[in-house]
Amino acid sequence: MLFEHRLELSFQRSHIPEPIICDMARRFESVVFNIDVMSVGISEALLHIVLIGEKADLSSVRDYFVSLGAKARLIAEKKYKRELPTLPERTIQTEENEPVVERKIWLTLLGSLREQAFFWVLSRRFDVTYKFMQSVTGDSVSIVSILIWGPRSEVKGAVSYLREQGVNVEYGDVGVSAPFTPVG
Numbered sequence: 361m362l363f364e365h366r367l368e369l370s371f372q373r374s375h376i377p378e379p380i381i382c383d384m385a386r387r388f389e390s391v392v393f394n395i396d397v398m399s400v401g402i403s404e405a406l407l408h409i410v411l412i413g414e415k416a417d418l419s420s421v422r423d424y425f426v427s428l429g430a431k432a433r434l435i436a437e438k439k440y441k442r443e444l445p446t447l448p449e450r451t452i453q454t455e456e457n458e459p460v461v462e463r464k465i466w467l468t469l470l471g472s473l474r475e476q477a478f479f480w481v482l483s484r485r486f487d488v489t490y491k492f493m494q495s496v497t498g499d500s501v502s503i504v505s506i507l508i509w510g511p512r513s514e515v516k517g518a519v520s521y522l523r524e525q526g527v528n529v530e531y532g533d534v535g536v537s538a539p540f541t542p543v544g
Contacts, residue, residue, distance in 0.1 A: 362440040365418045368433045369407040379491040385483030388421050394477040398495045412440050462509040468528035469502040487514040
């Protein structure tokens with residue numbers, strides 16, 4: 361029987377440079393996830409994540425986050441009655457001896473796009489690793505900066521996938537913070 365757990369996770373800044381969400385997705389392949397709220401700041405990150413899977417697997421994911429030093433609080437638990445999202449077929453794009461590239465990208469997710477499990481798909485469909493650098497979420501918009509790396513064609517494929525789904529993707533400079541201009 362599948363369950364849905366909503367967890368609130370808070371991390372110290374020392375964990376922000378780590379690809380913890382991407383690693384979790386690879387470690388717990390039977391668990392589907394989506395991120396509802398994410399605030400990555402200068403000193404800490406706060407994350408509301410929805411996990412779908414068998415109860416034992418969901419407990420293992422929570423234990424995994426706690427083992428990394430995160431504070432994890434179960435917000436809600438319920439039986440999952442809908443159909444699981446389908447993982448798009450993996451398309452092998454990598455050429456032999458292809459160079460590994462690293463890109464900082466800014467994602468803008470509007471409205472119902474915020475309900476899609478894009479990061480789960482990135483973790484499972486593409487041979488890339490990513491980590492969250494900065495983010496802000498609101499009721500109707502999420503702006504997320506991730507650092508993504510892997511074989512050049514895989515990174516390109518991941519960006520193409522996001523754009524095909526309607527996500528606005530812009531490239532940023534590695535090591536440069538938010539391109540926001542203060543108002544006022």
